[in-house]
Amino acid sequence: MSDTRYDIIGIGNAIVDIIGRCDDDFLVKHDAPKGHMRLVDADTIASLYADMGPAIEISGGSAANTLAGVSSFGGTGAFIGKVAEDEFGKIFAHDIRAAGVDFNSKAVNGKDPTSRSLILVTPDGERTMNTYLGISTDFDQGEVDPEAIKAAKIVYLEGYLFDHQDAKAAFRQAVEIAKSAGRKVALSLSDGFCVDRHRADFVELIRDGIDILFANEDEIKSLYQTSDFDEAAQCTLADTDLAALTRSAKGSLVISRGEKIEIPVEPVDEVVDATGAGDLYAAGFLYGVATGKDLATAGRLGSIAAAEVISHMGARPEVKLGELARAKGVLA
Amino acid sequence: MSDTRYDIIGIGNAIVDIIGRCDDDFLVKHDAPKGHMRLVDADTIASLYADMGPAIEISGGSAANTLAGVSSFGGTGAFIGKVAEDEFGKIFAHDIRAAGVDFNSKAVNGKDPTSRSLILVTPDGERTMNTYLGISTDFDQGEVDPEAIKAAKIVYLEGYLFDHQDAKAAFRQAVEIAKSAGRKVALSLSDGFCVDRHRADFVELIRDGIDILFANEDEIKSLYQTSDFDEAAQCTLADTDLAALTRSAKGSLVISRGEKIEIPVEPVDEVVDATGAGDLYAAGFLYGVATGKDLATAGRLGSIAAAEVISHMGARPEVKLGELARAKGVLA
Numbered sequence: 081m082s083d084t085r086y087d088i089i090g091i092g093n094a095i096v097d098i099i100g101r102c103d104d105d106f107l108v109k110h111d112a113p114k115g116h117m118r119l120v121d122a123d124t125i126a127s128l129y130a131d132m133g134p135a136i137e138i139s140g141g142s143a144a145n146t147l148a149g150v151s152s153f154g155g156t157g158a159f160i161g162k163v164a165e166d167e168f169g170k171i172f173a174h175d176i177r178a179a180g181v182d183f184n185s186k187a188v189n190g191k192d193p194t195s196r197s198l199i200l201v202t203p204d205g206e207r208t209m210n211t212y213l214g215i216s217t218d219f220d221q222g223e224v225d226p227e228a229i230k231a232a233k234i235v236y237l238e239g240y241l242f243d244h245q246d247a248k249a250a251f252r253q254a255v256e257i258a259k260s261a262g263r264k265v266a267l268s269l270s271d272g273f274c275v276d277r278h279r280a281d282f283v284e285l286i287r288d289g290i291d292i293l294f295a296n297e298d299e300i301k302s303l304y305q306t307s308d309f310d311e312a313a314q315c316t317l318a319d320t321d322l323a324a325l326t327r328s329a330k331g332s333l334v335i336s337r338g339e340k341i342e343i344p345v346e347p348v349d350e351v352v353d354a355t356g357a358g359d360l361y362a363a364g365f366l367y368g369v370a371t372g373k374d375l376a377t378a379g380r381l382g383s384i385a386a387a388e389v390i391s392h393m394g395a396r397p398e399v400k401l402g403e404l405a406r407a408k409g410v411l412a
Numbered sequence: 413m414s415d416t417r418y419d420i421i422g423i424g425n426a427i428v429d430i431i432g433r434c435d436d437d438f439l440v441k442h443d444a445p446k447g448h449m450r451l452v453d454a455d456t457i458a459s460l461y462a463d464m465g466p467a468i469e470i471s472g473g474s475a476a477n478t479l480a481g482v483s484s485f486g487g488t489g490a491f492i493g494k495v496a497e498d499e500f501g502k503i504f505a506h507d508i509r510a511a512g513v514d515f516n517s518k519a520v521n522g523k524d525p526t527s528r529s530l531i532l533v534t535p536d537g538e539r540t541m542n543t544y545l546g547i548s549t550d551f552d553q554g555e556v557d558p559e560a561i562k563a564a565k566i567v568y569l570e571g572y573l574f575d576h577q578d579a580k581a582a583f584r585q586a587v588e589i590a591k592s593a594g595r596k597v598a599l600s601l602s603d604g605f606c607v608d609r610h611r612a613d614f615v616e617l618i619r620d621g622i623d624i625l626f627a628n629e630d631e632i633k634s635l636y637q638t639s640d641f642d643e644a645a646q647c648t649l650a651d652t653d654l655a656a657l658t659r660s661a662k663g664s665l666v667i668s669r670g671e672k673i674e675i676p677v678e679p680v681d682e683v684v685d686a687t688g689a690g691d692l693y694a695a696g697f698l699y700g701v702a703t704g705k706d707l708a709t710a711g712r713l714g715s716i717a718a719a720e721v722i723s724h725m726g727a728r729p730e731v732k733l734g735e736l737a738r739a740k741g742v743l744a
Contacts, residue, residue: 168499171469178466179466
């Protein structure tokens with residue numbers, strides 16, 4: 081793969097997170113499903129914002145967070161996602177580039193604003209997301225740059241993008257380009273409710289062209305409609321060659337045709353904000369695979385990155401993950 | 413003062429902080445005077461932003477931070493400052509209201525955007541601010557609501573506002589309204605360079621109508637053009653009845669006609685980001701004075717609030733300061 085200039089290229093929603101704290105009653109009052117991502121319209125996000133406490137703004141977006149993590153490990157990466165020509169679009173573009181990730185998507189001057197997610201963090205550190213997609217709903221095949229896709233060892237797709245029809249077509253196009261160039265394709269299922277909305281399409285995509293699947297326990301059970309994790313893991317192996325299934329405090333399970341590796345969770349003093357745990361796990365795992373590490377090491381890198389990001393507010397790493405992994409002896 | 417519905421009303425620049433980390437070389441490269449606030453134009457802030465690392469956005473503004481702190485202690489407050497009808501204006505307005513502070517200034521739809529400050533935090537926790545005033549330069553007497561001024565026990569003025577001529581006139585108007593209603597007037601000198609720019613005006617204002625003066629060591633020495641802190645403190649007493657002079661790690665000195673009280677610094681594990689230390693000291697002190705505490709207690713409340721805000725990124729408190737002070741036995 082000497083003709084690849086990127087370890088990973090990610091495709092996803094370009095989002096700025098608006099993060100605040102609330103109690104569980106607030107979630108109930110606003111019908112926000114705890115621990116999940118729900119899509120909301122402009123009116124709903126406005127009334128939620130008016131009612132919530134003080135917040136901070138930090139660039140987010142699932143695959144974008146993952147790419148920021150890959151770069152923080154010392155890997156090379158690019159991100160494809162749609163922003164509007166507005167203040168949040170400028171913030172997103174600045175932060176992803178400042179994180180060392182190539183971002184060449186042109187800002188659109190249209191009627192819809194840059195995507196934003198109101199993230200409510202409860203005292204237990206769990207995050208509940210309320211996303212207004214705005215300009216991201218315009219994501220289509222025109223956004224996919226074939227040369228950039230071919231230039232990456234692994235193309236990483238964010239399941240959330242399945243929530244808009246044109247983006248699904250763009251996904252399939254990206255998979256085809258990557259496959260014919262001999263690249264690997266990875267997918268994150270993103271959210272249990274998102275899986276529920278697009279189950280058949282996800283299964284078809286995984287069977288047809290996904291080499292590396294990321295899912296948490298909730299998502300993989302939803303995909304295969306079972307309440308039994310081990311059964312869901314078995315089903316996964318029938319559909320793809322390699323999967324990393326995260327289980328919060330129980331660590332993660334990496335499964336491939338011949339192997340089943342239990343990865344322990346990395347200890348943290350306090351879960352301040354769970355936002356980005358899955359995204360950063362994927363960052364460590366993908367960085368490991370792209371740079372030729374064994375699966376157990378890739379899983380450890382995922383755990384280290386996830387532990388760092390949940391120890392503070394926001395879904396982007398605050399320290400150099402490569403240095404962190406070297407300090408722990410996991411990278412040389 | 414039974415006809416007052418606010419403990420404190422603040423007048424200042426309504427700013428959203430864009431906070432990122434950098435090393436000392438970055439400050440030198442960009443001619444940013446370490447530990448100070450400098451005013452920059454639109455081009456300078458754009459090139460600084462393009463060059464700096466990933467950032468987070470948090471509502472700021474010196475007097476606005478102080479009011480958020482007063483509210484966090486359980487006090488009542490209002491803030492007067494100018495925002496534009498844009499995304500940063502919405503963020504500022506939301507956060508100050510969500511902090512429990514009355515904010516009735518109308519957003520202006522003009523050519524200038526809401527004020528923002530690029531805050532660069534070096535590894536030692538010191539912050540260096542690069543402020544683009546935008547819409548704040550339009551601040552004039554029309555912003556000052558006489559009824560709101562009369563309704564507060566103490567009017568608190570932010571020295572930074574002296575950087576625009578019309579705001580000086582608005583300041584004097586606010587002082588007159590407050591004085592004739594029998595209210596107290598407090599002033600923060602804000603920054604050593606700011607004092608340097610407006611020394612004569614500041615001295616005149618302090619002699620004419622300031623009841624409570626806030627300054628750090630650098631600022632008070634600059635005001636009286638001396639390198640000797642004790643001499644500066646003596647000069648202060650000749651011009652005003654009560655002053656709280658903060659000295660970073662050396663704690664603070666509260667001086668009034670008959671008293672000189674050394675307030676110890678509140679210990680912190682690590683100075684993560686010094687932004688807002690002075691603003692939050694003022695919050696605790698003003699809350700104490702407005703609610704009838706003795707000066708030593710008011711100073712302790714200032715130290716407690718300052719210690720909280722420098723232990724994390726951003727200049728607004730992350731915990732309820734009233735609860736914190738009660739846990740320490742400083743409030744009943």
